[in-house]
Amino acid sequence: MMDTAMKHASPLTDLKLDTHTFDALILGGGGAGLRSALALTLAGHQVAVVSKVFPTRSHTVAAQGGINAALGNITEDNWEWHMYDTIKGSDFLGDQDAIEFMCREAADIVRELEHFGVPFSRLENGKIYQRAFGGQNLNFGQEQAHRTCAAADRTGHAILHSLYQQNLHAGTRFFDEYYALDLLKDTHGNIGGLMVMNIHDGRYHVLQSRHILIATGGAGQVFRNNTNASINTGDGLGMVLRAGLPLQDMEFWQFHPTGVAGKGMLISEAVRGEGGVLKNSLGEDFMQRYAPHAKDLASRDVVARAIAIEVKEGRGCGPNKDYVLLDLTHLDDATIKQRLPGIRDISLTFLGVDPAVEPMPVFPTCHYMMGGIPTDIHGRVVTPDENGEQQIVKGLYAVGECACVSVHGANRLGGNSLLDIVVFGREAAKTISHELHQNRREKTQQAGSPETALCLDAVRQRIARWQNPAPSTDTLAAIRKALQHTMEMGCGVFRNQASMQHALQQLLLLQQRLEQVTLSDHSQVFNLQRLAAYELENLLAVAFATVHSALNRTESRGAHSRVDYPQRDDSAWLRHTLYFSAGHRLDYKPVNLHPKHHAAFAPTARTY
Amino acid sequence: MQLHRLSGNRAFRWQRISAFYLLLYTPLLALWITLTPHATTADNLIASLTTTWWVIPNLLALLLVITHAWVGLRDITLDYTPRQRTPLWLEALRWLLIAVMLNLALLLYWILL
Amino acid sequence: MEFIISRYNPETDTAPHDRHYRLHQQELDGGTMLLDALLKLREQDPTLAFRSSCQEGVCGSDGMNVNGQNCLSCITPLASLKSPIVIKPLPGLPIIKDLIVDMTLFYKHYAEAQPFLQAKPPSEAHEHLQTPAERAQLDGLYECVLCACCTTSCPSFWWNPDQFLGPAALMAAQRFVIDSRDIQTRERLQSLDDPMKTFRCRHIQNCTAACPKGLNPSRAIQALKASIAKEH
Numbered sequence: 023m024m025d026t027a028m029k030h031a032s033p034l035t036d037l038k039l040d041t042h043t044f045d046a047l048i049l050g051g052g053g054a055g056l057r058s059a060l061a062l063t064l065a066g067h068q069v070a071v072v073s074k075v076f077p078t079r080s081h082t083v084a085a086q087g088g089i090n091a092a093l094g095n096i097t098e099d100n101w102e103w104h105m106y107d108t109i110k111g112s113d114f115l116g117d118q119d120a121i122e123f124m125c126r127e128a129a130d131i132v133r134e135l136e137h138f139g140v141p142f143s144r145l146e147n148g149k150i151y152q153r154a155f156g157g158q159n160l161n162f163g164q165e166q167a168h169r170t171c172a173a174a175d176r177t178g179h180a181i182l183h184s185l186y187q188q189n190l191h192a193g194t195r196f197f198d199e200y201y202a203l204d205l206l207k208d209t210h211g212n213i214g215g216l217m218v219m220n221i222h223d224g225r226y227h228v229l230q231s232r233h234i235l236i237a238t239g240g241a242g243q244v245f246r247n248n249t250n251a252s253i254n255t256g257d258g259l260g261m262v263l264r265a266g267l268p269l270q271d272m273e274f275w276q277f278h279p280t281g282v283a284g285k286g287m288l289i290s291e292a293v294r295g296e297g298g299v300l301k302n303s304l305g306e307d308f309m310q311r312y313a314p315h316a317k318d319l320a321s322r323d324v325v326a327r328a329i330a331i332e333v334k335e336g337r338g339c340g341p342n343k344d345y346v347l348l349d350l351t352h353l354d355d356a357t358i359k360q361r362l363p364g365i366r367d368i369s370l371t372f373l374g375v376d377p378a379v380e381p382m383p384v385f386p387t388c389h390y391m392m393g394g395i396p397t398d399i400h401g402r403v404v405t406p407d408e409n410g411e412q413q414i415v416k417g418l419y420a421v422g423e424c425a426c427v428s429v430h431g432a433n434r435l436g437g438n439s440l441l442d443i444v445v446f447g448r449e450a451a452k453t454i455s456h457e458l459h460q461n462r463r464e465k466t467q468q469a470g471s472p473e474t475a476l477c478l479d480a481v482r483q484r485i486a487r488w489q490n491p492a493p494s495t496d497t498l499a500a501i502r503k504a505l506q507h508t509m510e511m512g513c514g515v516f517r518n519q520a521s522m523q524h525a526l527q528q529l530l531l532l533q534q535r536l537e538q539v540t541l542s543d544h545s546q547v548f549n550l551q552r553l554a555a556y557e558l559e560n561l562l563a564v565a566f567a568t569v570h571s572a573l574n575r576t577e578s579r580g581a582h583s584r585v586d587y588p589q590r591d592d593s594a595w596l597r598h599t600l601y602f603s604a605g606h607r608l609d610y611k612p613v614n615l616h617p618k619h620h621a622a623f624a625p626t627a628r629t630y
Numbered sequence: 631m632q633l634h635r636l637s638g639n640r641a642f643r644w645q646r647i648s649a650f651y652l653l654l655y656t657p658l659l660a661l662w663i664t665l666t667p668h669a670t671t672a673d674n675l676i677a678s679l680t681t682t683w684w685v686i687p688n689l690l691a692l693l694l695v696i697t698h699a700w701v702g703l704r705d706i707t708l709d710y711t712p713r714q715r716t717p718l719w720l721e722a723l724r725w726l727l728i729a730v731m732l733n734l735a736l737l738l739y740w741i742l743l
Numbered sequence: 744m745e746f747i748i749s750r751y752n753p754e755t756d757t758a759p760h761d762r763h764y765r766l767h768q769q770e771l772d773g774g775t776m777l778l779d780a781l782l783k784l785r786e787q788d789p790t791l792a793f794r795s796s797c798q799e800g801v802c803g804s805d806g807m808n809v810n811g812q813n814c815l816s817c818i819t820p821l822a823s824l825k826s827p828i829v830i831k832p833l834p835g836l837p838i839i840k841d842l843i844v845d846m847t848l849f850y851k852h853y854a855e856a857q858p859f860l861q862a863k864p865p866s867e868a869h870e871h872l873q874t875p876a877e878r879a880q881l882d883g884l885y886e887c888v889l890c891a892c893c894t895t896s897c898p899s900f901w902w903n904p905d906q907f908l909g910p911a912a913l914m915a916a917q918r919f920v921i922d923s924r925d926i927q928t929r930e931r932l933q934s935l936d937d938p939m940k941t942f943r944c945r946h947i948q949n950c951t952a953a954c955p956k957g958l959n960p961s962r963a964i965q966a967l968k969a970s971i972a973k974e975h
Contacts (some may be wrong), residue, residue: 075794076846078889079802136870139860139922141881148872176886179801183885187859222839251797284773287799367957368799371818372775499786543790545754548840551789638942639971646972705945708938709902 039228044070044195046233046454047216049202049258051077053178053440054422055237056185057447058454063192065455070229072197072218074253074553077186081239081251082443085178086290086364087155088170089135089444090437091128095149096168101125102620103160104169108438111157111321112392112431113580113590114625115271115598117614120399120427124438126619127445132171135444139184142173143361153361154295157321157435157630166319170437175292175364181440200227201553202257203484205234205265205418206476213265213417217481221553224546226485228476232417232461233454236262236395236403237447240423241564243557245388245514246506249281249288258424260560262395263567264480267405267415268600268609270426271393272564273572273582276434277515279325281387283345287368289384291436293377294318296361298350300329301381302337308346313630320630323433323581326386330515333385340383349381386515390434392581393571394426396600396611401425401450406600406609419454421446428598431613432580488555494540498554501535502561508532509565513572518586522573529565536562563603570606571599592625636704636720645701648694655691680741692734700727744768745827746784748791751838759838763827764788777824778805778817793842800955803888806833806895807842813892813953833895835904849891852908856916857934861927877923883958884918887911893950893960899943906939910950910960913941917963920970932974941967 046062048055051073062069073080092099105125109116136142136150143151155170173180189196199221206215206228215230241256242248259269279300280289294300300318302308312328313320320328329346338344350358355378358366362377369377396404396412403418422443429442512525536558543551577591578584600609615622666678679688703723711719744766751759764784771779778795785791793816794804800818807816808831810824821828836844862871894900894909908916916935919925935941941964950960 075796075802075804076850076889079794079796079804081797081802083888084797084799084801130867133865133867133870137860137862137865139862139919139924141878141885141922142870144873144875144878146875148874150870173885176801179888180885184860190854191857191859251802253796364801371800371820497786497789499789541789545752545790547753548792548843550785550792636938637936638938638940639936639968639975641938642942642968643972643975705943709899709943 039226041228041230042070043230044068045231045458046235047072047229047231048235048237049216050080050237050239050422050424051075051186051196051198052080052237052239052422052443053082053182053185054239054443054447055080055235056182056189057444058235058237058421058451059194060185060189060192061448061451062455063189063194065451067455067458068195070195070197071189072200072202072216072229074199074201074221074257076198077189077196078183079253080182081254082182082440083179084249084251084288085181085440086175086288087292087295088153088172088177088437089132089181089440090155090158090169090435091132091171091441092125092169093129093132093150093152093171095145096152097160099160099167099169101128103162103167104128104158105617105620106162106623107158107167108429108435109431109623110163110628111433111435111438112429113323113433113628114431114592114596114623115274115428115579115613116431117428118617118622119614120429122617122620123399123449124427124429124441124445127449128441131441131444131448135181135184138188140173140180142171142180153292154319155436156291156294156319156325157316158319158437159316166316170292170295172292174360175290175362178440181444197229201556202238202261203556204261204481206478206481207265208476213415214476217478221548224549224552228478230476233419233458234417235401235419235421235450235454236424237420237422237443238424240391241561242388242391244506244509244561244565244568245275246503246510247281247284247286247385248388249278249286250388255557256391256424256560256564257557258420259394259567260563262403262420263563263603266602266604267403267418268396268602269393269564269567270396270598270600271428271432271571272391272567272601273575273599274392274430274432274580275388275513275568276322276390276392276581277326277386278389279322279329279386280348280384281389282368282372283340283383283385285372286387287372288387288389289348289365289368289382290362291319291322293348293350293362293365296350296357297353298348299352300325300384301347301349302332303339303343304337306337308332308337316630321433321628322436323583324630326515326581327583329384329386345383345385347381348384350377351379351381353378390430390439391423392426392428392430392432392434393567393599394424395420396598397421397425397427397446399427399446399449400453401446402453406611410609410611412611419450421450426598432582484559488541488552489544490540491544492540493542494538496535496539498539498541498551498558501532501539502554502558504528505532505558505561505565509568513568515583517572517582517584519573522569526569526573529562529569533562566603566606567601570608571601574608575599590628596625636708641701641704644697648698651694652691652698655687659691689738696727696730696734744780744821746780747827747829748784748842749831750791750841752790752840771821775820775822776817777809777814777819777821777828780821781816792840801888803890806890806892806955807831808833813896815890815892815955818955833891835895835897835901836891844895846891848904849889849894849909849911852894852912853889853915855940856908856912857931858912858915858919860919860922860925862924863926871924873923880921880923881918884914884921884963886956886958887914887918888956890955892953892955896949896953898947898949899945903939903943907943908940910944910964913944913967914958914960914963917967920967929974932971935967936971936975941971944968
């Protein structure tokens, strides 16, 4: 199977590719991956989790505010209200069957997390504490709801660690600090495995499986100011594009209203949920003007735009008038320490400001990718066939931020991402488990069918390309920086035709630079430069997907706000974008407006 | 002595009990000595400390000092000695303890009778 | 600013050696944390290896020994460090490359502490109830980010790294011993009643001094020992 070209191209790599076979492979050790892994391991399948970092370093750990579920622990609540809020929050782009499914599962899945050991904060009666969060209302848009279940302001940390702990208990197999390069297909074009590199020694391995779940999280690193970990480079998205599959709704990036100004660390929406108020340089609670009803707890896209407008119109604070203030000095010290200890830490560490005494400077910063790998509600990846019909890609699944089910549509509600990862993580595992059982039955019937060989040519070329020993003056770091700058300028909170066209031209130049640049380090052990090269390829692919998708959508919806097309246009654009990297082709598919248990919600004007 | 037979909690508890007792005993002893006017020679001191109602607390203190020291020495052995020799050292320590106890018994026999 | 960083590439070096770096304040683009400086230095020298991810002190990737103190580089202000800033990998674990250590042993001890809730069979319709006071018992324990700053600063761990579980794992054990929902308390305490696993802790307090999250593993181990003593 080894060809000689590879040998010449890679004198340093171990040519005897170790091959391991599993029932299912899970790519990514965040909340979505770990929830799936737990279910599959408990169901008795041979499953392995591949993660480029130790699982508890995954970015789920940084989620702060909480997870939404209509438990009704504080006020009466039901999943239909949650469903309505999510659909409205998504600016009606979310698929209503998927949103309904998620909201119906929510209460059950949060209780399950509690049973896994998540240390949720508690009410006096011993039930899970629920806080107010943006865009959450009772009774289809009436009073503010308390729906977001919280473990202080470290909910993501609590959930991720508990899931990892349960996986330890179950005995899940982990490939920690292995980097997945690409999906491998067999000669029939079916998904059959994964090419991975052990970061510890630079060796490549083939992991074979007929069921691969991508849970690689977001790609916030395409923007300069972001709340994301440096590992969030869209690795799963890149490999899906290279496999010839589309990405959906990549024009929708959530800019979190309250990142630490100039630095990007997240200041949770929980701060406003607990009573924090945004103020401009005039000391005015400006959200009253933008969202008279919900004020500071309007949807994130609304608040982010409001802040950007305040600053643009000269009412920003600070010497450069480039941020606004998030004020919670009117809250008492004990509440802050008990409910927002993590935020207090961040503020003290990065700003040197005690939030009980002084307000915190904040500005919108890239936070979440609403788009991703298109899937159905069972986590199965779908792609259109020649007739435009959505077909399931056999053996490939995606969940979490890297997937687009789509439950977040054009704008995600706070507290819905943790919900998304566990609900669909569990659901995808159920689907895989079901198929594995079925396959096992079929296999015994037709025993002895030979495994088809995997095609390795493309990924070998990709590996060989970075082994070019020629020196270069350009650096990966410089290209990455330029990419982030380009995206921030061209495709930020506000966009228009000109800014995006300019960004596109810049991206083409960056692509040329990326094709030319070579590595200066060719060592094998923890070669972080090589890793950065693979990651940058993915980031650039994500950037192209974003700009192309955004350029073509001539309306403003949710987080995609175009200065040149300020209105939402349901007649033309109530549909999902599909982007293919080959020829930067775009395709579209309708929004699902057919929930199973509740009447559909027709698009209406969205006010808070 | 086998490593797996060593106690964790028992040693910990005895160390704490002995420490607690010595914490009470030592100041009292010091006070007693200061307040005993004729304790100017070793003989006098020993005589005053072997009075009937001092014998038991003194003996107890002696035993507990040995216990406390034993746990401490054992811990140091576990921490510092090269792993393959640890059982040997612990064995030596045990014989040292037995020797000390025998010595003590002899001493008491000699003092009390 | 001057940096002295311990470098080790297993493919070319036989032992770690120090390398000097310089960086001007202006080059930092307003960055104030040690990690910002390290990322800048990596731009100059792409072979410089250290782990990093969230950059805000919650993922626990970037533990290292700086001027003799274990810390997370992303939440260590440069202003708090005396120049030259001497950076070494976390002590007491095998070095893989530069500032990256092999944490296998650390994770193994963590797993050995059985850090997972074992509660009564749950009812699907209800969460386990827990009063705010019972929940407050977990504060200061569950926030651990597994950065290993504590364990690798612990002399008891240096002496018996293969057997002593170390402060991080023992604090995780205590987190479940004290959790009102857990019903395996007795079994947990019995398995922890071991002179090597638990009672090597001499309360030297290096762990508490090192914890970048301000937790107090030493106190947690003290409480754990008290629970073990009470159990018998």
